[in-house]
Amino acid sequence: MMLEGIAELPLHQGHVPAWLANIMKRLAKAILEIMVEEFGPDKVVERFSNPLWFQAFNNVIGMDWDSSGSTTVTTGILKEVTWRNPELGFLVLGGKGRSARRVPEEIPYTIELLGLNSDTGKKLEKVSRIVAKVDSAMLQDNYTLYHHSLFVSENGVWAIVQQGMNLKQGMARRYHWFQDTSFYEDPHKAVAGVKHDLVLNLVSRGSGKARKTILDLAKENPNEIINEYSSLFNKLRGQREILSYITPSRTGRIKFEHVNKIAVYEPLPLPKYLLEKLRRTYEMQPKNLDDLLVIRGIGSKTIRALALISDLIYNEPPSTNDPVDTPYDPFIYAYAIGGKDGVPYPVNKNDAEKIIETLEDIIFSAKIGRKEKLLAIKKLSKIKIRFRITY
Structure with missing residues (x-):
């Protein structure tokens, strides 16, 4: 059964x-x-x-x-x-x-x-x-x-x-x-x-690549991740970088056709808050998702932020289907x-x-x-x- x-x-x-x-x-x-x-x-x-x-x-x-x-x-x-x-x-x-x-x-x-x-x-x-x-x-x-x-x-x-x-x-x-x-x-x-709508489903079969990207991100230098995340965080809040007025092509890596799904990830953690979590994760160097999830302080907000980066920067979106x-x-x-x-x-x-x-x-x-x-x-x-x- x-x-x-x-x-x-x-x-x-x-x-x-x-x-x-x-x-x-x-x-x-x-x-x-x-x-x-x-x-x-x-x-x-x-x-x-x-x-x-x-x-x-x-x-x-x-x-x-x-x-x-x-x-x-x-x-x-x-x-x-x-x-x-x-x-x-x-x-x-x-x-x-x-x-x-x-x-x-x-x-x-x-x-x-x-x-x-x-x-x-x-x-x-x-x-x-x-x-x-x-x-x-x-x-x-x-x-x-x-x-x-x-x-x-x-x-x-x-x-x-x-x-x-x-x-x-x-x-x-x-x-x-x-x-x-x-x-x-x-x-x-x-x-x-x-x-329901607005579901972040990282345990879907269709989220396999996103799960791998999230684990890879968790083992990278947190300062580099935060730079990318801060850029995305500001754009999602309606702010524009000064350099974007000089070199508009700088934003070309971000696929804004995905922005209509961003409601899935709200509310997002502040970059400063996220940096502390990522530093702890970087020091632990998790080998798999089990190791990542049992790290103290790694919860829904951190996973949500990493899923956002996986989607908008690396074009590895997670599933948004409710498993019902x-x-x-x-x-x-x-x-x-x-x-x-x-x-x-x-x-x-x-x-x-x-x-x-x-x-x-x-x-x-x-x-x-x-x-x-x-x-x-x-x-x-x-x-x-x-x-x-x-x-």
């Missing part, structure tokens, strides 16, 4: 009441136990890298079917359930806001609980940092990251779910990653959402127990309890040796059919 991508969701207000949160935890735990028994923890982690399956899981446990909270609340529920039940064979790290920055602190505990080696821990920490940088600096789509969760199995299989917010449009966008994907060439597949595919609506799964905000109907506590008891009974039967996996699946199918008829 190698499917990663982006899901786009509106921002909702409100909170999950305690009684519903308890139902969501019990239901999530029951479903996860059956899935681990049936598929193993590696496959469960892989499922969460699928934005469509993630949304369906969110709907089944009773969270709003279309809100930004379907990411933050669901991963919060999953984190609590997995850490309280490490026997599931996988853990969820990170979360919203400050919790997102705690992933490096949580990795050592994860390694200990899951029995992984220290090399895996170092790899996970690097992966977490690079994926966050890619979706904030290499893909600049006007969504600011505020949520980052790392899923790790007992075999070291990982997935990442992170979310960005666009306050102007009142929308959140979710990014899904799985370990076998490329970091820098079309990492988002089966993308669900709404297309056809939207998909897993709304039918919201009919399992209802939703927090009453869509498609309010959560019925008694019905939810019956479903949880049925699932827990299946799990208990499996644990005492009478697995009867096919029978368990049939029971789940009957539950689904019964609730479709009732509601």
Whole structure:
């Protein structure tokens, strides 16, 4: 089920009441136990890298079917359930806001609980940092990251779910990653959402030459780069150099037919600000994009400036396409127990309890040796059919 991508969701207000949160935890735990028994923890982690399956899981446990909270609340529920039940064979790290920055602190505990080696821990920490940088600096789509969760199995299989917010449009966008994907060439597949203009997409297959140029620029003498950048910066602000009145041909290298795309790169960093970043990068001499992105202080503004130089001076423009595919609506799964905000109907506590008891009974039967996996699946199918008829 190698499917990663982006899901786009509106921002909702409100909170999950305690009684519903308890139902969501019990239901999530029951479903996860059956899935681990049936598929193993590696496959469960892989499922969460699928934005469509993630949304369906969110709907089944009773969270709003279309809100930004379907990411933050669901991963919060999953984190609590997995850490309280490490026997599931996988853990969820990170979360919203400050919790997102705690992933490096949580990795050592994860390694200990899951029995992984220290090399895996170092790899996970690097992966977490690079994926966050890619979706904030290499893909600049006007969504600011505020949520980052790392899923790790007992075999070291990982997935990442992170979310960005666009306050102007009142929308959140979710990014899904799985370990076998490329970091820098079309990492988002089966993308669900709404297309936007003015996107700087340096992880597009069509941005290969731009990525190479940016890496080359980062290893060059920063003073030379700043001279070029300052010239472009002034032109984009409507200023003209004195020499341009004497030798107009001096500007011939700059292809102004690209200027109509410059809105993609705004706001641009000041040359003085950029020089400090480039000096640090020049001293580090990054060998690849991984090395470049993990340099302290290298973020969206620096990458944006280097992309501008790549485009206007060296004629290696990056892609401006938003990596969004056809939207998909897993709304039918919201009919399992209802939703927090009453869509498609309010959560019925008694019905939810019956479903949880049925699932827990299946799990208990499996644990005492009478697995009867096919029978368990049939029971789940009957539950689904019964609730479709009732509601």
